[in-house]
Amino acid sequence: MPEISSDQYLALFRDMWRVRKFEQALEREFKRGKVPGMLHIGLGQEATLSAIAHTLRKEDGIFPDHRCHGLLFLKGTPGKQIMAELFGRATGICSGKGGSLHSADASVNNFGDNGVQGSYMVTALGVALGWKMQGKNSLAAVVVGDGTAGRGEWHESMNLASVWKAPVLFVCVNNGYAISTSVGASHATEDLVDFAKAYKIPAIQVDGNDILAAYQATQEAAAHIRAGKGPYFVEYKTWRWQGMFSGEFRPAEEVKYFKEEHEPITMAKADLHKKGIASLEQLDAIEKEVEAEIEGWVAYAQESPMPDPAKATANVYVGWEVESWQS
Amino acid sequence: MPEISSDQYLALFRDMWRVRKFEQALEREFKRGKVPGMLHIGLGQEATLSAIAHTLRKEDGIFPDHRCHGLLFLKGTPGKQIMAELFGRATGICSGKGGSLHSADASVNNFGDNGVQGSYMVTALGVALGWKMQGKNSLAAVVVGDGTAGRGEWHESMNLASVWKAPVLFVCVNNGYAISTSVGASHATEDLVDFAKAYKIPAIQVDGNDILAAYQATQEAAAHIRAGKGPYFVEYKTWRWQGMFSGEFRPAEEVKYFKEEHEPITMAKADLHKKGIASLEQLDAIEKEVEAEIEGWVAYAQESPMPDPAKATANVYVGWEVESWQS
Amino acid sequence: MAVITTVQAINEALGLMMAEDQRVYCLGEDIGKMGGDFGVTRGLFDEFGGERVRDTPLSEAAIVGAAVGSAMVGMRPVAEIMFADFIGTCYDQIVNNAAKVHYMFDGQFKAPIVLRTACGGGFGGGPHHSQQVEGWFMNVPGLVIVAPASPYDAKGLMITSIEDDNPILFLEHKALYRQKGEVPEGKYTVPLRQAKVVRPGKDVTVVTCMKSVHDALAAAQELEADGVSVEVIDLRTLRPWDHQTVLESVARTGRAVVVNEAPKTGGLGADISAVISEEAFSYLKAPVARICGFDTPIPFSLPLEKLILPDKDRVKQGILKVLGK
Amino acid sequence: MAVITTVQAINEALGLMMAEDQRVYCLGEDIGKMGGDFGVTRGLFDEFGGERVRDTPLSEAAIVGAAVGSAMVGMRPVAEIMFADFIGTCYDQIVNNAAKVHYMFDGQFKAPIVLRTACGGGFGGGPHHSQQVEGWFMNVPGLVIVAPASPYDAKGLMITSIEDDNPILFLEHKALYRQKGEVPEGKYTVPLRQAKVVRPGKDVTVVTCMKSVHDALAAAQELEADGVSVEVIDLRTLRPWDHQTVLESVARTGRAVVVNEAPKTGGLGADISAVISEEAFSYLKAPVARICGFDTPIPFSLPLEKLILPDKDRVKQGILKVLGK
Ligand SMILES: Cc1ncc(C[n+]2csc(CCOP(=O)(O)OP(=O)(O)O)c2C)c(N)n1
Ligand SMILES: Cc1ncc(C[n+]2csc(CCOP(=O)(O)OP(=O)(O)O)c2C)c(N)n1
Numbered sequence A, B: 001m002p003e004i005s006s007d008q009y010l011a012l013f014r015d016m017w018r019v020r021k022f023e024q025a026l027e028r029e030f031k032r033g034k035v036p037g038m039l040h041i042g043l044g045q046e047a048t049l050s051a052i053a054h055t056l057r058k059e060d061g062i063f064p065d066h067r068c069h070g071l072l073f074l075k076g077t078p079g080k081q082i083m084a085e086l087f088g089r090a091t092g093i094c095s096g097k098g099g100s101l102h103s104a105d106a107s108v109n110n111f112g113d114n115g116v117q118g119s120y121m122v123t124a125l126g127v128a129l130g131w132k133m134q135g136k137n138s139l140a141a142v143v144v145g146d147g148t149a150g151r152g153e154w155h156e157s158m159n160l161a162s163v164w165k166a167p168v169l170f171v172c173v174n175n176g177y178a179i180s181t182s183v184g185a186s187h188a189t190e191d192l193v194d195f196a197k198a199y200k201i202p203a204i205q206v207d208g209n210d211i212l213a214a215y216q217a218t219q220e221a222a223a224h225i226r227a228g229k230g231p232y233f234v235e236y237k238t239w240r241w242q243g244m245f246s247g248e249f250r251p252a253e254e255v256k257y258f259k260e261e262h263e264p265i266t267m268a269k270a271d272l273h274k275k276g277i278a279s280l281e282q283l284d285a286i287e288k289e290v291e292a293e294i295e296g297w298v299a300y301a302q303e304s305p306m307p308d309p310a311k312a313t314a315n316v317y318v319g320w321e322v323e324s325w326q327s
Numbered sequence C, D: 001m002a003v004i005t006t007v008q009a010i011n012e013a014l015g016l017m018m019a020e021d022q023r024v025y026c027l028g029e030d031i032g033k034m035g036g037d038f039g040v041t042r043g044l045f046d047e048f049g050g051e052r053v054r055d056t057p058l059s060e061a062a063i064v065g066a067a068v069g070s071a072m073v074g075m076r077p078v079a080e081i082m083f084a085d086f087i088g089t090c091y092d093q094i095v096n097n098a099a100k101v102h103y104m105f106d107g108q109f110k111a112p113i114v115l116r117t118a119c120g121g122g123f124g125g126g127p128h129h130s131q132q133v134e135g136w137f138m139n140v141p142g143l144v145i146v147a148p149a150s151p152y153d154a155k156g157l158m159i160t161s162i163e164d165d166n167p168i169l170f171l172e173h174k175a176l177y178r179q180k181g182e183v184p185e186g187k188y189t190v191p192l193r194q195a196k197v198v199r200p201g202k203d204v205t206v207v208t209c210m211k212s213v214h215d216a217l218a219a220a221q222e223l224e225a226d227g228v229s230v231e232v233i234d235l236r237t238l239r240p241w242d243h244q245t246v247l248e249s250v251a252r253t254g255r256a257v258v259v260n261e262a263p264k265t266g267g268l269g270a271d272i273s274a275v276i277s278e279e280a281f282s283y284l285k286a287p288v289a290r291i292c293g294f295d296t297p298i299p300f301s302l303p304l305e306k307l308i309l310p311d312k313d314r315v316k317q318g319i320l321k322v323l324g325k
């Protein structure tokens, strides 16, 4: 892998901030009761999302998971339409019908995520198969958490992706826990690359908080797939800030390590500075710019109207009205 | 592993014949229209069934698969009750309600097989878990074909058996094909032990047509489980005579090899003779005895009455009548 | 017109559509060289090759997932689930993905898949190879359930289903596979969501589908001798089903019998009976009768199975009951 | 009597039964230290340990399989599927195993499992975290579906369900989790298969369950002022449901409204409406009305979701309609 350019590194860095600021704004608005439903926040995993986004081309597909709000706009959809979707507004990318777990954008090959963890792994297989049969050179990336490795679809999708040499990029965000259950308590191994290797899928494990390492591993994986050699599996070892529902349940040491010592943005910033790519002021300016950008999206979402009631019964079938509008 | 005794070897041999004669009689009666429904025959796989049967104790559980009619009686159920079940008669072990794919016998811990391939793998996990929680030293053996390795339950059961150190004996009958699809065309590997090893489950591959090898591998596996060390996976490489529905589709060479050169009963017979354990006359006598035994079961089944009509609506619920007996 | 079996009729439809449209392909277990458990895809492998007549392992969730995903990017998959009873293993894929992608993504994607599967009892298949499964999916908006009762409809409905943009569960009753009927060569369509009056009558309306259509026709035939005129409606699409044809008929006859092979409680028959009673209330001269399978799993032994499944005689009884005879 | 929430009521039932019976244990995702997504198992891990309050990975098929297998050898598992919407991932396990082992093996085995799951909409959960799933299982003989509408019933029904020998799908409506009510301390049971007349009335019978019971009660309350006397029946067991209580009521009132949050077509409401119309035909003064969810998936945005789900006002409209007002 050649070293990446300064511009590219800075772009990766900026997009980590965009994810960070997006999630923070979203969490804030959620707590203020502006965002309905449930929310799974990707704070702490910014490097993985930035690495994935900068590897995928527009013609590649993405199946984001529940912590991938960041990927939704990094894939190319205007961020305000993503934010509006999460607010359930008419201007949302799915007119407010999908929400946090179902924000797709066909125009950039974002296939939306899925509230049923892991089920979309076989859908991604199907997209990859379809494109392969059509002679396209696109790949389908699917983001899966460590907990999700428990699902039967994990096995079915990996096995068939291998047999069919389907262009599937499995990007596994191993943040150590499902909701509260640790990866080692859930699975026969803590290293999910082990599960991939059984299917003869090339697999690499990488520090998901190290943006350059994450980026380069993802690039390598994509290159392999684009060369027609079949699926690839990248496991990012990372950590999420959000302890989910029940508050913090993880050892204080672990929390400190990941939030302070091994925190992806801080590490990247120090490295960019050390390498002389940008001054601290320049780097701080990026943060400020991003913040303004994201708050603009929040304002847009908040000002957007609620969906047209007709949307509630539209698109159940292609071309037909639903059966019972009224009783 | 100590060498087995002559008596034990002869018992293994006799049970291979019992499986062979049972399946041949069954197939004959099926073709004569006496056995309703569908039938999957275990001819050619006699050594695997005999090895499993001689390893399990009465207190161990068995989840047979669709080619395991032989195991049903080898586990301890009177053969005539198994035959009668397959004929759909009142005297069958499930009063004719289960048939070929659902012949259970609670009294000998045969949990019946399942028409939905692989689904019972997690049921076996549950039996093993239950017994473990109860402090019993029983194991639950589950027979799975190579084709069945495609199912999501394969993954879920193996992963959890490993995590829970559940006493599950996975006995994988790899006969090279699902119905018509070869194991290599279905799976990322032809060696299904690879799939087991990913879960850190000790796994061994053995010639399933070599009764001694199959028996010893199975014994080793059971000893491991009985020592409280968790699950074990045994893969028998074998071959089934029946080309299923569509007639023979496999290469003539392969057919010849497995039916003539590498045929389990012929091989065992030659070995028993060579080792001086029994004369050819003695060995032939075993075949004759078994044949008479099995034909007795066929006669019993054929003479048995059809089930009492009340059985049709009995046992839908425990303790309740069904909702609609009549319209 | 050739006289061919339902298997051949569906096979013709698949061959025709694959030849016409590169996007159409088949996938499923042993559907390739072997042509499927029931021979429905026979010959297609030789004609179109293994890429388009694609064997899969026993991975039902992946079969449906692959179908849906490829459909989302423009393919037209026809997936086979060998026996309908196995469809529980991919239920989530059908209900939460296939049936919802169009709606939840606000029309951006669609999932034009056809999911073929062999259903129905009567041959000693036992509890896991005999069930009618439409009742498992009747409460699932977004899904279409198609179920032909004749070779003619089987071919026409398959062609329409492949061309339709919605996810379609296509039920093939095993008892009808070898049944023969006149089938035009070449391409023709049979509309979705339109029931067919397969026998006109004046005294009572029998609403049914699949194998039970033939039981109903036989019952009607026998009752004709007794001076009873029975109208038989074959729903053909089970969800969303054709309220209009059924209600018009009941408005004329004033009496209805709903016949469905699945267990009575909570099945297709319940929805039909409810709609008739609610919407044709003032026309009804007698309560609707449901003639269905008993509320039991399917037992293996043939005499037991025969007991729990509806047949011509039970349909007759139902008709006589609503006639007050 | 203490006034506690539904969550606490179920929690009490679980704690009580686990203390009393060594065979009872819980399994599911994050039910251990964390106490489950909704806190239903909170504290049980500390009291009974990780063996009996067993965390699992996201392996829904294995959760149900482990429950069924262990039940077949004498355990009494209470398994949690976090959201009812996910139950499609273990549908085969429920339908083809849990519901059938007793029948197909002629009574040799039974599967006394309780499968708890959180269902229902109204909080912006979107298409995969909001559904009512009883309609997916109404056509499945052998399965019991239990669905409490009050903390009192939640505790009593949970105790009865654990003690019962049948496989039970226990539906916990999320909108009722924080609802409070009087609940006796200690052990008591509420019978399965018995509906409850939660409000007696003379003019019309409303048959419903779960959250909609409260909509119906509110509607009844408001209509009382207009001189309309509404009887409200809470089914409590949805399958097999209590025909007798419902039919007796309709025989008295002559009018029925069936209220169900799930999509109208092919759901629980269809079976109830059909049975009423078939069995109480001569008593009915007006057609049965079904007030249900629209036939759509559940949209995320709150105003859209509100539109498709039944509420007090729609129940009122339904009542007025069957009264011809
Ligand atoms: C099939 C299924 N089971 C359970 C859930 C509930 N659930 C949502 S997120 C989650 C944890 C997932 O863990 P992991 O894959 O590691 O992702 P993380 O949240 O750690 O990023 C669970 C159990 C679900 N959505 N789908
Ligand atoms: C879930 C499921 N899918 C498909 C089938 C149909 N089926 C029955 S046996 C079989 C082949 C199984 O192959 P394998 O496991 O290798 O066993 P073998 O028949 O070779 O012994 C298939 C596809 C089934 N019963 N269940």
Ligand SMILES: [Mg+2]
Pocket (backbone or CB within 6 Å): A145, A146, A147, A173, A174, A175, A176, A177, A178
């Ligand atoms: Mg995780």
Ligand SMILES: [Mg+2]
Pocket (backbone or CB within 6 Å): B145, B146, B147, B173, B174, B175, B176, B177, B178
């Ligand atoms: Mg095989």
